[in-house]
Amino acid sequence: MTTRVPASPFRLSAGAKCAIPLGLLFLVAFVAPLSIVLGFSFLPERTFGFTGELTLENYEHFFTEGYYGTFLWTFGLAFAATCCCLVISYPVAYGLARVFGGWAAIITLIFVFPIFVSENLRLVGWTLVLLKGGGVLAYTINMLTGFETGTLLYGPGSILLGLTYVYLPFMIFPMTLGISMVPKEQVEAASDLGANRLQIWREVELPIAMPGILIGVLLTFVLAVGAIAEAKILGGQSIVPIAHSIQHEFTYAQNWPLGSAISVLAIVLVGIMVFFVLSRVDLDRLLGGR
């Protein structure tokens, strides 16, 4: 005779057991540091240990000392860079998924190779292109037309160029994945039923490719919000982005609590946007789950 042992209500499923190592790593490497940052943001300014009384002065400082301008510029430039990447990437991604055929691998490599080179180096390369006088672009235009371009560096335009250039691959590849998920049969069926090209794009291709596009938008936007090198190298610090303000506070100012408060506000703002976008993405579908 065999007896069945009743299942314990505390017994973990196989999936939960498998998730334990990752969960622990998540707690140690992600939740713990963020908790420290959150804790510091409520400590008196320029303290280095968890000993002071809790205060909201860092958040007050943020709103009274003009940091919102930094946020507006950062989010504005990140938004503009995301739009630029979106417009540039769509035809490229469409080509990679539908048109280039055997050439797609080579074209993909062309977009991937720059990522192997340090971001700072690539931006310094752009400096050499955009510099007044001896810069590649200014010199070439002057030689061909006699026209003096003046400076093309040290402004929001050059920062936007840098952001678009650096984060373009992060838009292209998820978008390519999204477009490649569009079944050809569905496009053909829409065509057979009398839909014109614009209708097919708007009502068939775009909705199906949308999760990939949104992932690309999300990646590009979040990375651009945290960008610092573009404003430093191409922008000549004409704009101080959020990441630079945080760096200032953690280094020269030695004001860890204020740096933490700025970080927390940036994380919260970006987090809200991420949740908003993710709530509209069906990852299962994007990954071919159904």
Add this chain to the structure above:
Amino acid sequence: MDYSRLVKQLAHSNPLRHAPMNRRDALKGIGATAAAAGMASMMPPSAQAARELTMLTWDGYVDTRVLDTFTDRHKTNVKYELHTSDPDSVNKLRAGQTNIWDIINLNNPWAREIMWPENLIVELPRERFDPYFEKMLPMFKPPYKWAMSQDEAHLLGVCQRVDTFDFVVNTDKISADMGKDQGWDLFNDPKMKGKYGILAYDNWNIMHMCLGAGLHPFKEKTDDQVAKFEKTARAWINGAKVISDDFNALNLAILNGEIDAYFSGGTYSVSAARMEGENQLYHVAPKSGAADGKGAINWIELNSAVNNPDFHPAAFDWLEFILQPDVCYYVGTAGGFLLPIGQLSDPEVLAKFSKEELNAFQWDEFDYRIESAVEYDVVPDYNKLYDIYTAALRDKS
């Protein structure tokens, strides 16, 4: 497997040595550190016993010629991290990292006014190190103020790299004499708006903005004086065409005609370009200014031994090693930076520098610069002035 070699390689891949770093570099560094820590725990006890000498430093001591020569002579590997700023590294020691670091290399005031009173560094044996001070430039004759405790009873470190840090002009546009005569008023001149840059070494910018406002940077300021500082800081930041923490970018901007001058700057920022023949890049030390009549600021780097509970037996050996003539030359030319060193009074050291190298750091004017300079010290109102400075930077946007 040779774990010690692997650990050394990982440690030497530390991206912190190449400032400024980006997010990706930081992630690589975290990975390397984690891997190094993991490997260290797997090493046999005998390999762990001979621990590396660890150093928090500016860039003069991380040249491979310096590090490898020390390893060859003393059979000790050296691991290092470059400073972000002097106060940043002092706060690392304050936060308990005295058990990590063995050597620290900082500018003038930190050893005497902060680290020694707070028990973060140890005293050096004078009988071993005083003879080296005797052989240095006259300004370092013992007891040299910045190497001694405030009661002058304890030797706190050894000096080497020294100069002033002021501003840089393109002599094709602004003559050196005009720069020296006009001093910091050069940047107060409305005609200079949009024609100069700022090398964003924040603490130096603040000192120089004090001088531009007619204030002594190292004396406490009244509210009126703080208001004067703010006016100057905002005018200078708004008038700057480019602000960068990379002096190569500013030198390039001068050479391409984007700007005619920049502050803060000096031989530290132009010597490598001058060595390449770009002699129009010129370090100007103002003839006069608001700091007791002086307008330049003199820095020296002091190398001290950290009060590590596990005091490294080679810590004093390192401090003596860097004062040897061949190593002095390596330090004075480290990583392509060419800088005056206190040991240039020694004919054996001087003979190692070529004419071009001496010209690169404007050695012919060194005495003038030191005479025209006030010594770098702690800025008493630093936090208040720094908040004004960063607010002005944000408002420029």
